[in-house]
Amino acid sequence: MESLHPRIRLLWIARGALVAALLGVGLAAVDVWLVTVPTSVVVVVVLLGFALGGVYAVRLYQIWRFELQDDALYLERGVVTIVETAVPFVRVQHVDTQFGPIERALGLSSVVVYTAGSRNADVRIPGLTPSRARSLQDTLRELAVESGGEDAV
Structure with a gap:
């Protein structure tokens, strides 16, 4: 993790x-x-x-952790309520890297993974360095394409 x-x-x-x-x-x-x-x-x-x-x-x-598993992106987060999320790579439609002015000032970025399915079905991974965010974005994109999903990225 x-x-x-x-x-x-x-x-x-x-x-x-x-x-x-x-x-x-x-x-x-x-x-x-x-x-x-x-x-x-x-x-x-x-x-x-x-x-x-x-x-x-x-x-x-x-508490906030994430991991690239064999077939999904796995996340754990929360304080009062712990949320565990698995995003199958086959459901990934596209991946963005975002950073607002405060994040830029702190040298941080976020990766947002948009998935097929319900409305607003996206997952955000905050608190990454820009290079790590770009690397994770590229990896997620490759894994989504490799998973064989026609909707992927």
């Missing part, structure tokens, strides 16, 4: 911090427009949000 690059934790921690900050802003707005919310409550909620976001990011990193 292969794990993600450790820098993905920074992205996930930043997302948790943003949620905590927005929660604090929301509580401050409630304080101004609806009911009085003690400042200490706002501070505790924001600090608790930061802490939980950090713990969640670290735990998610510890």
